[in-house]
Amino acid sequence: MLKKYLYTLLFLGWVVIITVLSLFSFSSMDLDTGTLNIPYADKITHFIFYMVFGFTGCLSLRERTKGSLGLAKTLKIVLVLAIIYGILIEILQFTLTTDRMAEMGDVLANTLGAFSGIGLIRWVFSKKNPLKWKF
Template sequence: MHLGGVPSLGSSFDDKIYHFIAYFLFTVLVYNYCKVRQFKNANVISAVVVIVYGIIIEVLQQTITSYRTLDIYDVFANALGVVVAISTLKFRTKLKLK
């Protein structure tokens, strides 16, 4: 798929890398919002919200557009970005506690 204006990384799976990065950053933003609002389970809330959002977007691409399709590998790349973001945030929190 052509990403229109996004620089190529030179691989056949550039879009998956971009999905990973976008959902990593999206998770960090949602997590920070949850922390500012003092939600008790910021990790879980962030992960669930962002993963569900990603799935909904993929399904909508398939159902309401004629030029986009659902790609299960995009969902996996999104989820991996979420998992790595939450893991990074947990690790960072543990380092701050020491």
């Protein structure tokens, strides 16, 4: 049973991880970040999180529809879903949390990450690769 819904479970788990990490306050925890200072580390994190969101979202939708939805339509659906979800998370950060900030830069990083994730899907299922979209 788990094998049948592997990508769907991975995608839903990833969405939960993004939600928790985006809305949970880490300021009350004593986290030693050391002296490592990476410029734009939070934007890079947003980009990577939403790249995985886009990639696993496409695989999940493919799994749920057995590839009958079509690659192009799936990519559009997942891209729109990722953008809306990213904006919603930023709104929730603004309204529900006291120590988290909503930033347009985060929305941009989320969107670019989602584009990268679906671009990776397009490459994986391209004519140059042996994987087929339909089951």
